[in-house]
Amino acid sequence: MGDPLEDAKRRLKHRMLGRCGVHAVGIRRADNAVCLYAAAIEDPELVALLPDIEREVAPVRVLLIEEAPPKAAG
Template sequence: MSLVETKRQLSRRYIGRSGIHAIGLARAQNAIRVYLSAPTTGETDEQRTTLRSLERDALPYPVLLTIEEPATFA
């Protein structure tokens, strides 16, 4: 499966789970970039489990994590 197809599949499966609010591409690294909110108290175990699952589903591509809050538009 191509990098773009993998990103689409991961987006459908993981956006909205465990603080993941966007999934993009890091073409220079041939990797998937995952944007997630910083975990709140008690959420870290769930987030860790979700990220492990996402990393397995992304293989053979590496996953790069970016922690930032989602953009808000007025």
């Protein structure tokens, strides 16, 4: 059996990366959580999807973190 946090991260990365302003997916082991990094955590589509996302990865928690996407080098 795999690591539940890594499994949840993999699923959410596939489902959410590039949608609703989500530009990164990470893990916080101390919080048993997967972090979704988004430009605006109050994006209506992201807020609407959150209950489904939380059910999909339960019992792992989902944390939304507001953070600007990284700037391209150059």
